[in-house]
Amino acid sequence: MFRVMVLTASDLGAAGKRKDTSGDIIKEMLKDLPAKIIRSVIVPDEIEIIKKELKKGADELNVDLIVTTGGTGISPRDVTPDATKEVIERELPGFSEAMRMESLKKTPHAMISRAICGTRGNTLIVNLPGSPSGVKDCLTVIIPALHHAIAKLQGDRSDCAT
16 A cells, blocks of 8 residues: 555646646546555645645655646646656656657647656655646556556565566
């Protein structure tokens, strides 16, 4: 069982003007895994607030996985990858590349995604897009690798080759 935090970056969601359907989709998709949602939060698109929440999840709550949704594009308010980049210690480009490759099968707009994934201590942090369909596509492609990645972060020393 791994512990999960879901963070939605959305000005409208944080103001109560938009329902967080993407966050709900993440929770629904993870419920069949050996995962428990420890914290779910909606914050405005503000770098410092996002950084604070990412640090809280990794450093205080000691979650194994933080999944963010929203703020991965190139509009002026899209700052989730910027905040994530400032708190991670190691980037995992394979996760981000796999998500973009999957998304490109459906939309050329995937090319403008700046989503990044990485680790902070023993916590895996994954940026997903804000759109419900993007969340489904991206999370579906990385779910098969989550358990292994988290096990390795927690110190599993077994051989990766099978």
